[in-house]
Amino acid sequence: MLPGDEIPDRGLRPGFGTYRMGSHLYASVLGYATWREPFVRIVPFAGRYAARTGDTVVGIVQDVQKTFWLLDIDAPRWAPLHVSGTPWDETPPGELDQHLRVGDAVLVAVEDLDPTGRIGVTLKGEGLGRLSGGTILHVSPARIPRVIGKGGSMIHTITRRTGTEVAVGQNGRIWVSGDADGIRRVRDCLRLIEEEGQRPGLTERIEGFLDMTGPTDGAGPAPSLSSEQGERRWEA
Amino acid sequence: MSEIVAAEIQTTHIVDLARSGQRIDGRGLDDWRPVTVEPGFVKSADGSALVHVGASAVLCGVKLETGKPFGDTPNAGVLTTNAELIPLSSPTFEPGPPQPTAIELSRVVDRSIRAAETIDLTKLCVAPAEKCWICYVDLHVLDHGGNLIDTAQLAALAALTHATVPAKRFGVGEADYPLEVAHFPIECSFVRLGDRIVVDPTFEEEAAGQGRITVATDEVGNVVAMQKGKVGAFSPDEVVETVERAFQHGDRLRAIARAA
Secondary structure (H helix, E strand, O other): OOOOOEEOOOOOEEOOOEEEEOOEEEEOOOEEEEEEOOEEEEEEOOOOOOOOOOOEEEEEEEEEOOOEEEEEOOOOOOEEEEHHHOOOOOOOOOOHHHOOOOOOEEEEEEEEEOOOOOEEEEOOOOOOEEEOOOEEEEOOHHHHHHHHOHHHHHHHHHHHHHOOEEEEOOOOEEEEEOOHHHHHHHHHHHHHHHHHOOOOOHHHHHHHHHHHHOOOOOOOOOOOHHHHHHHHHHHO | OOOOOOOHHHHHHHHHHHHOOOOOOOOOOOOOOOEEEEEOOOOOOOEEEEEEEOOEEEEEEEEEEEEOOOOOOOOOOEEEEEEEEOHHHOOOOOOOOOOHHHHHHHHHHHHHHHHOOOOOHHHHEEEOOOEEEEEEEEEEEEEOOOOHHHHHHHHHHHHHHOOEEOOOOOOOOOOOEEOOOOOOOEEEEEEEEOOEEEEOOOHHHHHHOOOEEEEEEOOOOOEEEEEEEOOOOOOHHHHHHHHHHHHHHHHHHHHHHHHO
């Protein structure tokens, strides 16, 4: 679908990437259309992160205020994380940096969006928290569903075969922990998904790539925080 | 959002990798990303080049006009370099007056071209104290993937090398002729990651870097310009090391820029 193309609504409601003019429905972004109850939506080929309530995202602390932190989540604006949305809500105002400092990475959930574009995030939720060790990799946010795969199959394959632990943020940031070689292989997998995400047989090609580049043992640690978080998202 | 703080875990990861001789994109510490040079990219300019270094892209346009020489250099033409950081190219670039990054970029590129006497400015003089050529070198950063200085300088050099002096259009000659380029300076930038020094840093490596040093070398073996940036220091031995490495990379890149 090109922006401006008319989409048959098939009796469904307009979802992401669509707009209604008169009685017709049109695409507002470049991508392909999906019709799944109750929405018709466009899955974009590319694009920046557009926050939705309930998204799990990787944020980086940019500023510490008296009662909240400001996180960069790759959205148009910094997202406030209020102390009441953390397990440390008893912290006296002005002493927040004993928990999170500028430059710290955290896994948070998008809690509320308001019409002005403010994105409130929370640290309360299963698997959410400060990310220590490892590093952060990037893929296009439009590719995140491919990275996770059906029921989490893709990300499970990657973590199992590379012996890494992963937390996938819907904003295209992926936290990876493991040895240098494992992280490099995850990075290569992500690049492959980014370049070839549109073509069928991606899982086989990723498997093939992992066979080619390393041992095939399944002894990697069970992916912890990410999968629990992810599971919720995948079923949604 | 003028500046975004990088995640500490990412910085630590990059520095740890460098310690074991590795980089996030699989390069060695002394490897450049792929470089492509496309001269003549903008047909309406007197000279132009589009240069890609990895994910970075800089388009350079050269324009020549006649004007009045400066009072203190009546026998020389004028060279002026300007850099534009297009907001589309990086989340940290905003529209508006030039930011310090843009000023540094244009100054450092200008310095290497001027100091290497890439163009003999006296040949741009038409009539002493009356009329001369003014050579505008305009740099447009299209994509910021790190190491903008070197990318922009390669673009400037390639654009100048393929530039034409529009003498006929300005009525100061019978025919247009190629701009004479006398020397070929190449800039080469390094950043410190822990106790290692890596060449051609990416965006992430620049953010993690503890000090940046740029060395411009020419084809006859001169160091023509240098620039030290970011917070962090280099020992005298390390500076000598970067100069030696800059000469090696300079020779290779010069061949790419001239072959294009």
